[in-house]
Amino acid sequence: MIHQILMDLNNAGDYYRILVESDNLPGTLSELLKYSNDVLYVDSKDELGKKDKGIRVLPDGSIIRRCQFFGSKIGYQMRFQTSEYKLNTIKKARSAKEVIACGC
Numbered sequence: 001m002i003h004q005i006l007m008d009l010n011n012a013g014d015y016y017r018i019l020v021e022s023d024n025l026p027g028t029l030s031e032l033l034k035y036s037n038d039v040l041y042v043d044s045k046d047e048l049g050k051k052d053k054g055i056r057v058l059p060d061g062s063i064i065r066r067c068q069f070f071g072s073k074i075g076y077q078m079r080f081q082t083s084e085y086k087l088n089t090i091k092k093a094r095s096a097k098e099v100i101a102c103g104c
Contacts (some may be wrong), residue, residue, distance in 0.1 A: 040093035
């Protein structure tokens with residue numbers, strides 16, 4: 001499965017949209033929490049897009065297929081309201097710790 005995740009890389013104050021190919025979502029989220037305290041799970045899909053060609057492998061065996069700047073966390077409500085896609089993505093995102101706890 002391909003999982004869409006928003007993450008503040010190195011706790012720098014900016015969200016990045018990361019697409020990860022993994023069969024073990026809780027394990028992948030646990031691995032990403034080592035790099036940031038702010039990891040949000042958005043959704044999953046079955047197939048890669050045609051631009052999702054990354055090959056970076058995480059220690060748990062997951063493959064990062066895409067990493068793309070999403071927006072700054074500072075004042076994000078005001079900035080993301082100008083983009084309906086970004087606002088809806090933020091609204092449906094769930095905390096990685098919550099996803100790991102329920103095992104979803």
